[in-house]
Amino acid sequence: MNRTNKLSVIGIAVFTGVAIMGDAMLSIVLPIYWSDMGLTAVWQVGVLLSINRFVRLPINPLVGFFYRHYSLRLGISIAMGLAIVSTFSYGIFSQFSILVMMRIVWGIAWSLLRLGGFLSIIQLTSKTDRGQFIGLYNGVWGIGSLIGMLVGGLLIAETSIRFITTLFGLIGCVTFPFVPFLTPSGKKEPTVQKTTTDQQKPLLALDQFVLTLSTSMVMGLLIFGVFSNTLSARIDQSYQDNWTFMSFAFTSTAIAGIIQAVRWGWAPFLAPFIGKYLDHTKHKQQALICFLLSLSALFALIGSINQISFVIVLLLLFQFVSTGFVTTTDTIASDLAEKGDSIKVITFHTIMVDTGAALGPLLAFGLLEYFPLRVVYLIASILLFVLAIGWISWLRKKQNDPFAFSVRK
Known part of the structure; x- marks a missing residue:
């Protein structure tokens, strides 16, 4: 660039x-x-x-x-x-x-x-x-x-x-006055690149499209919806102390705010680093699977551990991994958009993320009417695990080898 x-x-x-x-x-x-x-x-x-x-x-x-x-x-x-x-x-x-x-x-x-x-x-x-x-x-x-x-x-x-x-x-x-100078002026015309190979494998292309949009939906649902809106409640369950620093009392809400702030603080450095790695690897989908499985395990652990110090460490680790998950998902969606109708693909991507983010709080607090938070996190863990299995299955089909996990470029 x-x-x-x-x-x-x-x-x-x-x-x-x-x-x-x-x-x-x-x-x-x-x-x-x-x-x-x-x-x-x-x-x-x-x-x-x-x-x-x-x-x-x-x-x-x-x-x-x-x-x-x-x-x-x-x-x-x-x-x-x-x-x-x-x-x-x-x-x-x-x-x-x-x-x-x-x-x-x-x-x-x-x-x-x-x-x-x-x-x-x-x-x-x-x-x-x-x-x-x-x-x-x-x-x-x-x-x-x-x-x-x-x-x-x-x-x-x-x-x-x-x-x-x-x-x-x-x-x-x-x-506002700087917008005309820093924004591309032209329309983003949709481009569709079709090859003989593409025409012979419509099912694989459809599988990838559906999996990508499913990942977008899960990202909005669990990261921006469920996790963000239940973070304070999860901390409050385990936080029974009264931590203070220079006469400032740390409430559950304050701790949750700090954890969120830490994520946004490191994002300008961590997200480009992860993105640069993705640019130089042929294994974006494998990286996505690692993030999905890691988040699945973290959701299960966060829901089951009660010691506040361990909970905070796990929450920070969750924020770290979720940064990679979001960057990888956006990158895969953008790569897919470049290969076809970019406006249509990115529109679907944003719709699925927004749908998940809107439904996340409703789903979480609806379930909390009947189940404890650990059950909500366990359901989130299972959903991420199932999505990871879906990507693993897609990689195997694409390679035409049930034991191969590398993707041909």
Whole structure:
């Protein structure tokens, strides 16, 4: 990748990170300060934090259609504008109905940003460096989420929601003029490469497509859905002490926030490193299988161990492995998109991730009505294990050798 293209990938990641700061702040602040935003019932908190995810399910196909006919630059510019408007609105409006509309606006903005970001990376990179820059992209925009959570959590007690949202909105305004200079201008036209071999093996291509989308779904369901939304509850089950540092008391929520912050902190370094490895190996699927089996084992262990110190170590290890899992899944999906209709494949990928992320909390807390958390984690462990078996079976079929696990390039 030349220097200009690398700068474009970093720029798009920065735009995404700036856009998501308001949303990340809201996820930390809203559950506690919901009355300060004019809400009158706790259920309204759940609606505001989830409506943006559900709206992306029908919106993603429309965004894919948009990018077939209009440029990536236009789409990301619109997304940044919508993100700025929604961020400012959190501190201006106190009517629940208006806030719901603004969260829907944010959902549309995120769909434009996420799909536009992936398509930009496919356009700007090749198979030799795509994994590295997908990792860089995910890591850099993750810093925006980290800033939103930390700044929101620290400043809310000393200032106000309006101050924080205005600050983040102004940062968005400052970055907006740079969008035309750091975003690809052309449309990402779908390309379909067909060979005689491809035409002779439609079943294998379909198997890979289904497995990739299943992995996208599981990633959203278990990593962004179940794990993220049950992290505090899992820590609270084992945390019976009152740890303090310089008169600061560590609650279960604080520990969960630190664990999440650590993940976003190392992502800009770890994700590109993993991506670079993926670029130089013919064994991306084998790496994915290792991550799936590792996460399966970690889910089972986290659900069964009660000693808080061991739980924290396992949670940090889970965050480490999940970073590799997300980077690998995104890279495999992007490689698959390059071989065919890129807009269609990436649209399906984002739809499946969003569907999983939206269903994850509903599934987790629905099961918690009847079963303990360890059962939820055990189900997650089994699901990851079954998916790993699916990939192993696909590799064996592709190689036409039941004992071979290497993939022909």
